[in-house]
Amino acid sequence: MKYGESTFDVLYLLFAVVSGIVLLARAKDRAGRLMGLAALTLGAGDAFHLVPRVLNYFVDADFTAALGLGKLVTSVTMTAFYVLLFYVWSAYYGAAAKKGTVAAVWSLAAIRVALCAFPQNGWIENSADMMWGIIRNLPFVALGAVICLLYFRKRKDDRLFRFMWVEILLSFAFYMPVAVGAGLVPILGMLMLPKTVCYILMIVSFLSAVLKHGGDRNRGL
Secondary structure (H helix, E strand, C coil): CHHHHHHHHHHHHHHHHHHHHHHHHHCCCHHHHHHHHHHHHHHHHHHHHHHHHHHHHHCCCCCHHHHHHHHHHHHHHHHHHHHHHHHHHHHHHCCCCCHHHHHHHHHHHHHHHHHHCCHHHCCCCCCCCHHHHHHHHHHHHHHHHHHHHHHHHCCCCCCCCCCHHHHHHHHHHHHHHHHHHCCCCHHHHHHHHHHHHHHHHHHHHHHHHHHHHCCCHHHHC
8 A cells, every 4th residue: 555655645746746837837827827826835735744654654764743744734735725726716717706705715714724833733743633633624624615615606607617616625525534533543544545636636627727728717718
């Protein structure tokens, strides 16, 4: 299992980071640049957790602190990714979000990051405390729900992003059992693989949008 999972993790990280760089280089408008930044944020952030995870399989050393702190960094960058995904929605569809929606996105993201900073999370010990797993993820799930709803409402307006809301929904459906219960039931960690596939599909949508018409949705209509 370690070879298969490690290969998948490395290929995913390379794909996300390289895609982010390509998107930034080829983007012709704000939407495309935001897509590139989102992909790069996702890949770079996940590297803090996945690289120690891969090394843990092959290197005889204690990676407890590295894995825990990697989870902390990834928690913050995943939050940033969804905030960027919100602005991708706004720029790509030319939709001005209501002030209440903007406030909700930023408030939920700030609360999520603040909760991740609490020492009770036990990042250095790579703690698997179920209660804090639930607490810190409640605003994150709410943030995901807001953004999922926005893309759901636009699903018929665009071919490239019509399944984005499904990918967001499934990414959370696969992530939450891991975040809450993987410490007690380690096999749940396997759900991170299909969660990562959802992220890959999102990035593929970004690439399609930018490489076909620079990120400007109107060019593809």
